[in-house]
Amino acid sequence: MSNIAAIKLDHRTILKLDGEDLVPFLQAVVTQDIGRVSPTKSVWSALLTPQGKFLHDFFVASSPEGGFLLDCEKERAADLLRRLKLYKMRSKATLEQTDNRYSILALQGQNLDQKFGIPLEKGASKAIANGCIYIDPRHPAMGARAIIPTDKLSDFLKENALSESTLADYDQIRVALGIPDGSRDLEVEKSILLENGFNELDAIDWDKGCYIGQELTARTKYRALIKKRLLPVKLTGSIPEAGSDITNSGKNVGILRSVYGNLGLATLKIDAIGSDQLLCNGTNVTPLLPDWIEIDA
Structure with missing residues (x-):
C-alpha cells in the first residue's frame, strides 16, 4: 500500500x-483563460451572473477523447448545463452530463x-486510464485530483x-487552507469572487478580455471594493451550526x-479580522490567515 490516499468525491460529477x-464559446463566458487548458494543464474557473455574482465553480481538464471534462457540483450540474x-x-x-460514467478522486500524500x-505545479496534468490526473489548480497542498471512468476505478x-x-479528511485539509467548495461555502447569486479567494487561488484571468460578469469583477478589484473575506476560523467552545x-x-x-x-470557514468583515472578541453563539472565533491570502486592511 502506498502512502497516497484516495478520497472519492461523490458530491461531484463530470460534464x-x-x-x-468549444474554446471560443467558453472563453466568452467563464472567468479563466480556457486557452490554457491542454493535456498537460487544467484550470479552476467560475460562471457568474451578468452582475458579477457567483453561480458555479468548476475544474476544466482536457479529455483524452477530445474536448474537456468539467468537474462540478453534482446536485447543481443540471443548472450549470x-x-x-x-x-x-x-x-x-x-x-452533456455523464451521469455516473466517471468517478472523481482527490489524492493526498x-x-x-x-x-x-507529473510535476508538482498547480494544474499540471496527465492523461491516465481514459481520464486524467492533475495537481489541484488552487493550491498545491490540496494534492491532486483524478477523473477516472467508473468501470476502471477499482x-x-x-x-x-x-x-x-x-x-471528512479531505474537508479538514481544505478548510484549514481556507479554500471554498462551491455552494457549500458561497451564496449563489450573492457572493463575489474576490471576497472568497478566487483571485489568489487562480480562478480569474485578468488579461483574457470580456466574460459574463467581468465588468463588476474588474471594478471590485481596481476600486478596492472588497470589504469581507472568507477565512478559516478556529472554534473554541461548543461548536455552533453553519449559518x-x-x-x-x-x-x-x-x-x-x-x-x-x-475548524470552520467564515465570511468576516475585514476590519474585524484582527479582533480577539469574535463570538458565534457564545463560542470564541479565531480567524486563521492562510499563506496564500492577500488582504488590504
Missing part, C-alpha cells in the same frame, strides 16, 4: 464538452509527482496501491459558512 467552437447551453447559442459545441509522473486503485480515505452569525462586541460582523470539527 463532457466538445466541438470545434442549462446555463451554459443558454450562452452556447449557435456555437458548434456539444455539452507524498511524492505524487513520482507516483504519477483497477486504478489497486494498480496504484492507493489507500482510501473520507470526505450562525459572528459578532464583535455585540455587532454582527460575519457568518459561519461551514464547520468541520473545531
